[in-house]
Amino acid sequence: MRILLIGKTGQLGESLIRLNNNHEIVAPSREVLDLRDVNSIRKSISTLSPDIIINTAAFHNLPECETHPLQAFSYNFVAVQNLSLICKEYNKFLISFSTDYVFDGTKQTPYNENDPINPLQIYGLSKAAGELAVFKHCPDSSIIIRTCGLYGITGSKSRGGNFVDNRISDASQYAELEISSDQTVTPTFTDDLANALFKVIKHRDALVGILHLVNEGSCTWADFTKEIYRQMGLTNLVIPINREGYSGTMKRPAYSVLNNVRAKALGITLPHWNDALNRFISSKYKNY
Numbered sequence: 001m002r003i004l005l006i007g008k009t010g011q012l013g014e015s016l017i018r019l020n021n022n023h024e025i026v027a028p029s030r031e032v033l034d035l036r037d038v039n040s041i042r043k044s045i046s047t048l049s050p051d052i053i054i055n056t057a058a059f060h061n062l063p064e065c066e067t068h069p070l071q072a073f074s075y076n077f078v079a080v081q082n083l084s085l086i087c088k089e090y091n092k093f094l095i096s097f098s099t100d101y102v103f104d105g106t107k108q109t110p111y112n113e114n115d116p117i118n119p120l121q122i123y124g125l126s127k128a129a130g131e132l133a134v135f136k137h138c139p140d141s142s143i144i145i146r147t148c149g150l151y152g153i154t155g156s157k158s159r160g161g162n163f164v165d166n167r168i169s170d171a172s173q174y175a176e177l178e179i180s181s182d183q184t185v186t187p188t189f190t191d192d193l194a195n196a197l198f199k200v201i202k203h204r205d206a207l208v209g210i211l212h213l214v215n216e217g218s219c220t221w222a223d224f225t226k227e228i229y230r231q232m233g234l235t236n237l238v239i240p241i242n243r244e245g246y247s248g249t250m251k252r253p254a255y256s257v258l259n260n261v262r263a264k265a266l267g268i269t270l271p272h273w274n275d276a277l278n279r280f281i282s283s284k285y286k287n288y
């Protein structure tokens with residue numbers, strides 16, 4: 001199977017390349033394939049002739065999405081729509097990524113794939129628009145994977161790293177940290193997501209549509225930080241703080257735990273977030 005990967009330098013992209021042992025992954029640099037340049041997408045797809053296109057690229061720095069909504073929509077909607085149209089033209093299977101932030105967080109139990117969406121901020125809105133574009137143009141040959149709180153070995157350049165690395169870095173500067181307790185999420189290790197994705201690829205025809213893929217379990221960011229410090233053997237004090245979902249004027253969902261209903265039905269499961277964190281810390285910080 002030949003896979004065209006967009007976003008090879010990102011957290012998920014790096015995990016996919018490192019953990020792949022079955023497929024031929026072709027991953028052009030951004031200079032060769034820019035998601036916002038239709039001609040470069042068409043050229044890559046027509047010359048490389050992949051079986052599947054995996055798009056992990058996004059504009060997903062949340063505060064920047066609020067201040068630059070046109071840019072958020074130009075990546076997360078317009079570029080994804082163009083990619084879908086080209087996949088349709090060349091009859092290619094598309095897998096693209098979305099977010100737990102398409103939900104408003106009013107539910108008290110994990111969100112299923114068919115729960116109604118209601119994004120609260122520009123990022124969620126732009127990703128929801130991208131989801132609709134993919135299904136409009138490739139209804140029978142695409143999967144949108146919604147995931148949550150990604151952390152990977154490389155960190156995300158556009159988001160300034162990832163939550164785990166940033167809290168570990170904070171620990172060397174601050175004895176006490178205030179961390180939000182008003183959001184319940186499932187942080188997800190990109191290695192686990194990548195391994196699940198390889199299984200999804202195998203079952204892709206049965207999984208067309210929306211798919212939730214996150215590690216098991218849930219926690220608040222404050223709980224997660226306490227567990228990071230516990231596993232790292234750090235004694236910094238984590239002070240849970242309730243900001244009622246607000247970062248400035250931007251609102252985040254209070255509860256955005258995803259239920260991997262469709263993947264589980266095919267026997268595709270991810271480990272618990274606590275176990276995932278343990279493996280991440282062991283592989284990245286083993287000499288700490």
Ligand SMILES: NC(=O)c1ccc[n+]([C@@H]2O[C@H](COP(=O)([O-])OP(=O)(O)OC[C@H]3O[C@@H](n4cnc5c(N)ncnc54)[C@H](OP(=O)(O)O)[C@@H]3O)[C@@H](O)[C@H]2O)c1
Nearest residue numbers: 007008009010011012034035057058097099147149150156
């Ligand atoms: N991170 C999270 O917490 C989270 C949560 C839920 C959903 N998601 C979704 O999951 C997906 C993967 O996230 P991630 O954290 O792995 O992302 P990431 O680390 O930020 O990586 C994004 C990748 O996209 C590339 N890219 C950016 N703009 C591009 C363009 N115009 N053309 C081609 N490539 C471009 C980046 O290249 P450069 O290195 O050159 O910038 C990078 O390789 C995204 O769709 C995201 O919205 C993420």
